[in-house]
Amino acid sequence: MIEFCGIELRHRIINASGCFDALAASRVFGDGLANEFPFAAYVSKTITLRPRDGNPPPRLWESAAGMINSIGLPNRGLDAYLAEDIAALGWLPVPLITNVMGSTPEEIGELVAALEDRQEVAAIELNVSCPNVATGLDIGADPRGLEALLAYVRPRSSKPLIVKLTPNTADVAACAAGAEAGGADAVSLINTLRAAALAPDGSGLWLGCGSGGLSGPAIRTVALAQVWRVAAAVAIPVVGMGGVSSGRDARELLDAGATLVAIGTESFRDPAAGTRIAHELERGFTQIAR
Ligand code: RRO
Numbered sequence: 001m002i003e004f005c006g007i008e009l010r011h012r013i014i015n016a017s018g019c020f021d022a023l024a025a026s027r028v029f030g031d032g033l034a035n036e037f038p039f040a041a042y043v044s045k046t047i048t049l050r051p052r053d054g055n056p057p058p059r060l061w062e063s064a065a066g067m068i069n070s071i072g073l074p075n076r077g078l079d080a081y082l083a084e085d086i087a088a089l090g091w092l093p094v095p096l097i098t099n100v101m102g103s104t105p106e107e108i109g110e111l112v113a114a115l116e117d118r119q120e121v122a123a124i125e126l127n128v129s130c131p132n133v134a135t136g137l138d139i140g141a142d143p144r145g146l147e148a149l150l151a152y153v154r155p156r157s158s159k160p161l162i163v164k165l166t167p168n169t170a171d172v173a174a175c176a177a178g179a180e181a182g183g184a185d186a187v188s189l190i191n192t193l194r195a196a197a198l199a200p201d202g203s204g205l206w207l208g209c210g211s212g213g214l215s216g217p218a219i220r221t222v223a224l225a226q227v228w229r230v231a232a233a234v235a236i237p238v239v240g241m242g243g244v245s246s247g248r249d250a251r252e253l254l255d256a257g258a259t260l261v262a263i264g265t266e267s268f269r270d271p272a273a274g275t276r277i278a279h280e281l282e283r284g285f286t287q288i289a290r
Pocket of ligand 1: 018127
């Protein structure tokens with residue numbers, strides 16, 4: 001067993017928010033999914049206070065060794081999550097981590113407070129790093145803003161708070177330190193790198209919202225560098241992610257200082273990637289020098 005923020009996990013591999021829909025997967029794969037759930041914890045797609053339709057299409061672009069998304073947080077909002085989704089996830093054999101995003105500290109505080117009495121929620125991930133909404137990035141790229149945000153939100157929750165950091169900043173270690181100083185229990189990184197693609201017909205930017213976030217193997221070495229820097233800068237646990245598609249990749253993020261590794265884009269290609277990568281990791285890889 002692995003201990004993470006007081007939560008016991010079977011292994012070190014979890015999903016990246018938004019990259020594995022457990023409700024949709026249970027409809028496709030049936031009851032068997034509970035017996036062979038690919039991750040040691042389940043992180044929900046981001047929820048917001050009110051329902052959101054998400055960004056206009058096109059929302060995806062395949063790039064060299066990666067994918068650019070501009071999904072824009074489509075979700076049914078907090079009320080539907082509390083009233084329906086949490087109960088529908090009752091079969092989950094692993095702890096539930098709920099990912100939330102708001103535009104202001106007050107909104108985030110409200111989301112966090114609403115989850116306080118739900119014992120089904122083991123921890124909360126604060127998404128301060130979505131590249132696809134104007135308000136998502138600002139707080140997450142500012143160390144003092146992050147510290148102030150956490151200082152506001154922290155007293156409103158007794159649950160572990162994980163802060164999802166943006167890679168789109170000059171100093172990710174300072175942002176992590178700001179989150180830690182404000183009372184975060186852990187940080188997770190990296191979210192996607194801001195990116196754009198041009199339409200093949202020359203009509204301009206491809207994605208409906210202009211730019212999007214790059215994920216997949218293309219960003220793995222960026223993630224490795226940022227996880228390394230952050231793990232050296234903070235004492236709280238780090239959840240590393242970005243382009244991991246094998247046990248070897250996961251091992252490298254752990255060697256860089258991560259406690260857990262999250263699988264993102266690889267799960268779209270292989271829904272059982274979490275299980276495979278956890279097994280590959282268990283079989284072992286040579287540790288690299290730090
Ligand atoms: O929904 C999205 O567009 C999205 C989110 Br919330 C995020 O955190 N990261 C990302 O690449 N896309």
